[in-house]
Amino acid sequence: MKKFLLLFFLLPLTIPCLLAQDSISVLFIGNSYTYVNDLPGTLGSLASSLGKEITIDSKTNGGFTFQNQVNDPLTFSKIHSKPWDVVVIQGQSQEPSFPDSQVNTQTLPYALQLTDSIWANNSCGNVMYYMTWGRQNGDSQWSEINTFEKMNTRLYNAYMRMADSSDRSMVSPVGRVWSYVRANHPTINLYNADQSHPSLEGTYLAACTFYTSLFQQSPVGSNFYGGLNSATAGILQNAAALVILDSLDHFHLHPVDEPTQADFSMVQNGETIQLTNESSRAVTYSWNFGDGQTATTTDAQHVFSSNGNYTVQLIATSSCNSDTMSIQVNVTSLGLSDLNVEQVRMITHDEFMEVMSNEPGFSLEVWSVDGRTLFEKQEVGQIPLSIPRINQVQLFRFTNSERAAKVVRIF
Template identity: 30%
Template sequence: MKLIKKLCIIFLFIPITLLSQEKDVKKVLLVGNSFTYFWNMPQMVNAMAQLDNFPMEVRQSTVGGSTWEEHYNEKRGTKTRGLLNSEKWDYVVLQDHSLSTIEHLNRFNEYGEKLGDAIKNNGAKPYLMMTWAYLSNPLMQKVISKEYKELAKNMNIEAIPVGEIFMKARELRPDLNFYFDDKHPSSIGSYLIALVMYKALTGNSVHDIPNRLLSKDKDGEELILSFISNETGTFLRQLVDETEFKNKLVQK
């Protein structure tokens, strides 16, 4: 009888132990500059994953105004190479300087491929995050889109079309201010970018993502990452949900 009781305790304990173990969390690193970190975009993507109970952790390696060449050669305090060598990642998303495709195309292609190789050597999958045109010159987008797509094709990877969706939103809703200045996104713009990144990374619908995204600081105090109007949020979420991505990057 005592043996039966012990066996029952063991079998009851196993499922509880398994359920209590941490899910297989996919680790994503966003590499870039202020186009990535403005208005807490990486933190917004993390907040969306938490709301969806999606097992993903997004971190960033960003320095304002930095290029892929600087990330690769560890200039200006960039830490990307160190992070690739010291930690295990599942996916690494690369965003270059906003003028690289226009003024430094050779550098853009060379260091995009070099970083891609370094990421693959880490055992991770690289992806590109397409940037957007400046407020003062929407004609930039044609070149930006072309070069990101061509590089992605040459690297046999995907380019997340953030810039194209950003510009489509700007065209459809000229009454909304998607820019903080001539190039950086406003809080609305960064919310849109986060929606695009979240759907591309997970394949999940963003229909139920709230207008207010929250986080907590190291002391447990609530932080508001994003707070936009319901009408604006509805438009942005519908725009992103209607966009078809070739492949979701992260598998559950």
């Protein structure tokens, strides 16, 4: 899936829905949040109504944690029963919301062990974390999760951290869509009587979320309502599309037949760029700097020899697929003198910085590490200029018609 960063904004070159497979195989590994109301069957019927085919199996045990799954040989028998396109894994409804120290020892290692086994079975397969939701009134056993909002936030953070820790596995953000519906459609009850498990509405919402996450397409328009009236089903379909489709990268969602994803960050200092490879599940890398020079290293550094606009491209490749990302780089600082850096003074405070020049007539530009212009101010002089403090490397450049001062600061 090609991506292009123009003027330092990431823009997909292709429409995600055109890349998604129409037929995939999915294994659910979870517990009662999956089997109550038959989430896999609901998802299958929803997909079928929209012209998609999903081969689905599940291994669900009531109350099972990630550790329980790892300790059960039947879990691995299911994983290795076929080369699944996607394996969905889910923890016990409370465990990811517990204190970080507990999650770090009792949850995260076992989630990663499952992930490793899934990829060992199919190196081109995908892991998708099932982000569950907070209980209707939270969990009273700990003040940090004693409301829905608190518990839901901790679950969100934990599942995103698990996905980030396993080479950017995908996330089906059911808990995030759940929160949207509760806030915007409070008359729709997503819970059954125990205030924890899903009602029919909750299961249908989860199915819409999984459909959108798996295919990167909207479920709006499906004539399968899962036992609900068409109006309620339509609201839940729309909620999944609204929350997910403009946040695909955030939840690491991509076409399931493209598990390798190209990604990199860049620090530019004048004519020099430092490129840090952040691709996922790639084996080889090919850099093209747009000036006739190339490289095959994991990370790269390059110095341009002349001013101009250059397209810097990375192709990340594995046995599964290749993916491309490009960034447009503008080089304009060649030949500028750094001799007047001493004319620039900066004073760092807790929340802001004071910046001034000893000479009048200078303009100030502040650049982020990835090349975005964060701040511009004309005619900076001896009066201190206050700007927000940002905790990352920045390029401060003072210019006038004759010379420039470049100062790199780390806060």
